Amino acid sequence: MNFSYELTQKYKEFKGYTQDKQVCLDVNGLTTGNLSDIKKERRHLTANQVIFICKEMEIDFKPELIKLAIERSKTKEEVSAWTEVAKKISAACVAGLLLITASFTQVQGAHSRKHHSL
Template sequence: MNFSYELIEKYKEVKGYTQDKQVISDFTEFNSGNMSQIKKGNRHLTANQCIAMANAVGMDQKEALLKLAIEKSKSKEEGKIWSDIVKKISAACVALTLVAGLANAPTEDAFA
């Protein structure tokens, strides 16, 4: 399953929708042909659709757009580069979280 279709399915779940036509009615530039092509992997969400759905499901917009870029990659090399960017950003976030956690950790003096 491709990212666009996965995001649509999450959107349907969050909205309590059971049919694709309910999703289609939420987006003016969306139609049943587009939906069919997305399901087949021949088409992708637009950036605006991706952002709107990411917001609705509580997903970070930047992460969603990066995943969409990976999906839209024209070559394996391009997809790998986008994947590497996502990994580096994730690693930087983890490192930052650890540093922030260590900065707030109690010292031995606090227990004296």
């Protein structure tokens, strides 16, 4: 299964829908014919459709746009470049989280020490 179709199916599940046509009614420009072509990997969601679906599901659309770019890539070089971008973004996010966690731990540690005098 490809990214675009997987995202529409996650959305369908998120909304509690039972039919693909319910997804099509929500997503601007998406028809049952388009969705059929997406399933057959002859078509992809648009960036705006991905953004809409992600906002509806309250997830960050930026990583999903990178997945869309990878899916839409026409050459191995493009796939490689977008995959590298995704890895760098992930690494930067992990580094940022580690830095925040370390800073928070140091502040918590400083506040939790109590000085007792006799």
